[in-house]
Amino acid sequence: MNDDSHLLPYAKRPDFKVARANELTGKDRRFFRFLEIVPGVAAWATIIGIILASIYTPFIAAYFIIAFSIYWVLKTIFLSYHVRYNWKRLKHHMELDWQSMVQRFSYDKYYHLVIFPFYKEPAEVLQETIAGLRAAKYDAKKLIVVFAAEERAGPEAQALALKIKEEHGDSFGHFLVTTHPDNIVGEIAGKGSNVHWVLQQVKEQVIDTHNIPHKDILTSIFDIDTVIYPDYFNCLIWFFMTVENPYKSCFQPVPLFTNNLWEASALSRVMAMSSTFWQMIMQERPEKAATFSSHSVSFQALYEIGYGQPNVVSEDSRIFWNLMIANDGEFDVVSMSYPIAMDATTASSFWGTIQNIYRQHRRWTYGVENWCYIVYHFTKNKSIPLKKRWSVALLQGEGYWSLVTNPIMLFILGWAPIFLGTREFHETVLSYELPIMVRNLLIVAMFGLVVSAVISLSLTPPRPDGHSRFRYIVMMLQWIMVPMTMIVFSAIPGLDAQTRLMFGRYMGFWVTPKGRN
Amino acid sequence: MTHEPQIQILPYKHRSRFFWVLVIIFLVTLPSLIFYTTGYRLSFENEETSIVTTGGMYVTTDNLEVDVYLDEEQVERPRLFRSAYYIQNINAGQHRIVVQSPDYHTWVKDLPVDSRVVIEASAFNMPVQPQLRPITLYETATGTAVYFEEDITDRVFAEATSTEPFYFSTSTATTSFQINEEFVFVESLFGTTSSSSKSVFGRLLDEVGKFGFATATPEVATTTSTTTEEKTLRGDMELIDTDGELYARWLGSEAAIPYYFCVTNTPLASTSVRYGEHVAQAIEQAEGSTSTPLILDSNRICRTQIKLDHLRQDVFYYNFFPNSSDLVLMQLQDGIYVTEIDDRAWQNTQLLYAGTDIQTVVENDVIYIRDGEHYFQIATEIESN
Numbered sequence A: 001m002n003d004d005s006h007l008l009p010y011a012k013r014p015d016f017k018v019a020r021a022n023e024l025t026g027k028d029r030r031f032f033r034f035l036e037i038v039p040g041v042a043a044w045a046t047i048i049g050i051i052l053a054s055i056y057t058p059f060i061a062a063y064f065i066i067a068f069s070i071y072w073v074l075k076t077i078f079l080s081y082h083v084r085y086n087w088k089r090l091k092h093h094m095e096l097d098w099q100s101m102v103q104r105f106s107y108d109k110y111y112h113l114v115i116f117p118f119y120k121e122p123a124e125v126l127q128e129t130i131a132g133l134r135a136a137k138y139d140a141k142k143l144i145v146v147f148a149a150e151e152r153a154g155p156e157a158q159a160l161a162l163k164i165k166e167e168h169g170d171s172f173g174h175f176l177v178t179t180h181p182d183n184i185v186g187e188i189a190g191k192g193s194n195v196h197w198v199l200q201q202v203k204e205q206v207i208d209t210h211n212i213p214h215k216d217i218l219t220s221i222f223d224i225d226t227v228i229y230p231d232y233f234n235c236l237i238w239f240f241m242t243v244e245n246p247y248k249s250c251f252q253p254v255p256l257f258t259n260n261l262w263e264a265s266a267l268s269r270v271m272a273m274s275s276t277f278w279q280m281i282m283q284e285r286p287e288k289a290a291t292f293s294s295h296s297v298s299f300q301a302l303y304e305i306g307y308g309q310p311n312v313v314s315e316d317s318r319i320f321w322n323l324m325i326a327n328d329g330e331f332d333v334v335s336m337s338y339p340i341a342m343d344a345t346t347a348s349s350f351w352g353t354i355q356n357i358y359r360q361h362r363r364w365t366y367g368v369e370n371w372c373y374i375v376y377h378f379t380k381n382k383s384i385p386l387k388k389r390w391s392v393a394l395l396q397g398e399g400y401w402s403l404v405t406n407p408i409m410l411f412i413l414g415w416a417p418i419f420l421g422t423r424e425f426h427e428t429v430l431s432y433e434l435p436i437m438v439r440n441l442l443i444v445a446m447f448g449l450v451v452s453a454v455i456s457l458s459l460t461p462p463r464p465d466g467h468s469r470f471r472y473i474v475m476m477l478q479w480i481m482v483p484m485t486m487i488v489f490s491a492i493p494g495l496d497a498q499t500r501l502m503f504g505r506y507m508g509f510w511v512t513p514k515g516r517n
Numbered sequence B: 001m002t003h004e005p006q007i008q009i010l011p012y013k014h015r016s017r018f019f020w021v022l023v024i025i026f027l028v029t030l031p032s033l034i035f036y037t038t039g040y041r042l043s044f045e046n047e048e049t050s051i052v053t054t055g056g057m058y059v060t061t062d063n064l065e066v067d068v069y070l071d072e073e074q075v076e077r078p079r080l081f082r083s084a085y086y087i088q089n090i091n092a093g094q095h096r097i098v099v100q101s102p103d104y105h106t107w108v109k110d111l112p113v114d115s116r117v118v119i120e121a122s123a124f125n126m127p128v129q130p131q132l133r134p135i136t137l138y139e140t141a142t143g144t145a146v147y148f149e150e151d152i153t154d155r156v157f158a159e160a161t162s163t164e165p166f167y168f169s170t171s172t173a174t175t176s177f178q179i180n181e182e183f184v185f186v187e188s189l190f191g192t193t194s195s196s197s198k199s200v201f202g203r204l205l206d207e208v209g210k211f212g213f214a215t216a217t218p219e220v221a222t223t224t225s226t227t228t229e230e231k232t233l234r235g236d237m238e239l240i241d242t243d244g245e246l247y248a249r250w251l252g253s254e255a256a257i258p259y260y261f262c263v264t265n266t267p268l269a270s271t272s273v274r275y276g277e278h279v280a281q282a283i284e285q286a287e288g289s290t291s292t293p294l295i296l297d298s299n300r301i302c303r304t305q306i307k308l309d310h311l312r313q314d315v316f317y318y319n320f321f322p323n324s325s326d327l328v329l330m331q332l333q334d335g336i337y338v339t340e341i342d343d344r345a346w347q348n349t350q351l352l353y354a355g356t357d358i359q360t361v362v363e364n365d366v367i368y369i370r371d372g373e374h375y376f377q378i379a380t381e382i383e384s385n
Helices: A026-056 A058-095 A098-104 A123-134 A155-171 A191-207 A232-242 A266-283 A299-304 A315-326 A350-365 A368-378 A386-411 A413-420 A429-459 A470-502 B012-037 B151-156 B181-192 B200-209 B268-275 B277-286
Strands: A111-117 A143-150 A174-180 A217-221 A249-256 A295-298 A332-341 B040-043 B050-061 B067-070 B073-075 B084-091 B093-100 B107-113 B118-123 B131-135 B145-147 B166-168 B229-234 B237-242 B245-250 B262-264 B295-297 B300-302 B305-308 B317-320 B327-332 B335-340 B349-354 B358-363 B366-371 B374-379
Touching (some): A026 A386, A058 A386, A058 A413, A111 A123, A111 A191, A123 A143, A123 A155, A143 A155, A143 A191, A191 A315, A249 A315, A266 A429, A295 A299, A386 A413, A413 A429, A429 B050, B050 B093, B131 B181, B181 B366, B181 B374, B229 B317, B237 B317, B245 B327, B268 B277, B277 B305, B327 B358, B335 B358
Parallel strands (some): B145 B166
Antiparallel strands (some): A217 A295, A249 A295, B040 B050, B131 B374, B229 B237, B245 B305, B317 B327, B335 B349, B366 B374
């Protein structure tokens, strides 16, 4: 019999780790299914609604498009303000001597559990990751490093991890190589299930055997391509020691997808930097954020919720929602504004890169499954303040809706009344002025891209030998692709993901291929 | 030594304040831009600030190098889509639009502009000096047209420009030249389908006289004969010659009717002032017509037939201008003209080629003429060197 005494009361509910409607019964099942349908319906209704409005009420559609274009300009200004501010903070944090700053704290008792789940990534990726870890300005004996292989990846993956252990294991306090069994009932294959399983293994093999208090372990769950900056653990400790509720907080660094930036195509770079910018924005408004990709949290917090969910695709964010809901809303994201380096999505061919970026963003945007989870539990856990429940549900819902609809509305549907409108509409000044106005507003909004271009250059690693200086010009000009990337790699994969969820065609975890040229 | 980061997270208060500033900007900007895009403007005339409503004009041209003037003020050339001019901020009232270019005929129209409405027009400009491509029976090995008579320069090319070089042969020997197959083709066209020395109406009367006995192919191959009318069709537009007058008639759907068939639905007196007396008369005549009924469409009234101005001359040949259903090519007594169907204000009619002893054929959207014994293709643009 499972001992669940360590779980928080709400985490003991049988539906706490629900992933899909078909895991529930009765009214709950119908309600969850309804929630799965809502995002897709909202997105399609918006798109179809604008088309119908353009045909039957083109004047109203035109006014709406003007309003939306102004909103977009102001939103660009608003977000650019956040990016620019976070950029200043990020640069400042990168210049600080965190090692000296943490000396005033007594932090020797803390261990860092660093988990690297991986699948079939090549040795070069793992070597860079471990090299980053070894270069950390931190007592390596306080690190518990886990290379978590997958059984379904074959014996090569485990052999690779064991080789890394053989070469570097002695440098760290503990070094584990685990192999996540295939086909465990109730799991879906992917990073989430691996992490869920490995946390239990670490507890059994290291934490319990060495009697390390759970409160003294900070868990960093990193993608395998995560190369930490030297002061990451010092920075983490500093935030852990200074925040109000360290055991009720997740610590979110800024992912810079720069490991292979010089080798990546312009398309990959734009997508990578766009993702970074979004995370930089969220760093400045953490009350609206959830965890993303690589992040850190106390082991105690994870233990209290049973280590998150092994049955979801977007496990990196879900773990935060698990924690937030189980802690009755008392759980926050702490923005570290300190970078970690990761890989931009690439492939050996341009078409392969397009496919990989599309699939990766479809997986990310499938995070809309979290909205169903949040709203479902917000109706169950009345201990969470009502205002918080409403604001989080609306904010997250708006986020997923706008992700899918805004680029399409802006760059495609903005012209719909002109092509679909009635004859009376076509004869009006409004019909002729609309495209001019929308174009001018978009040009104003494009100035936000100039900010992006400048900031992205400042975050680009030094130019390696063999790369022309001309590449810097390309790196500036690449941002003109943004309108296209927003539609092709943001809106369409988002719509794809929401439509799949709407029809109950649930997605599995797609592993983004990592490699080095 | 620093123990604290000097730059703190963006305070919520700052973000909130910034957000509300942007909300205020949104609330102020939205109505302003909606008013602007619907045609409202601030006017500072007579040292008084007032809000006026404006309209616009949308003019397309077939020539990219034209200058456009609205009420004698030049309109800035568009940077993109250079064949279309959208002229904003026009006060309601009658306005004169002029489209001109050196060496081309000028196109002029007076049109009424209404508040918050854009009126359309389509300009055309034909070369003042005809542009001819010689088509001769013989050509050199490199394809250059060969003439054997010098009267070609004295008579034809004194008033026209050849788009291609040609060669004079002082000898009548043809052995060093080759037969031009295009000449054979063009000559055959004139043998079957060209205009004749009789006017179209005259030929119609002949046809009526021969009714019941005629077995030969009609002279104008692109038209069909009845006892009273000749018709030429392009898409949903039909040209009809009836009772000595030439008409353009719309046969398509009401929704797709070209804008120039329609005028704002106002009393006839007002229509007369805005679009010309002839338009008002045409509407009045059409009111009781069953063959060419008026289309009443909310704020506008549309005729389905427009009479074409043939300058009080006999029409010897007519057809649609190549690649257009809005322009008509007419061979009149003193030459070949291009006219627009749009009769609002008036119809611009431009001389394409002057001559009396000429015949015309339009084949595959190419205009061929026979002047005396010479064949040419007429170019409608001046080729730049």
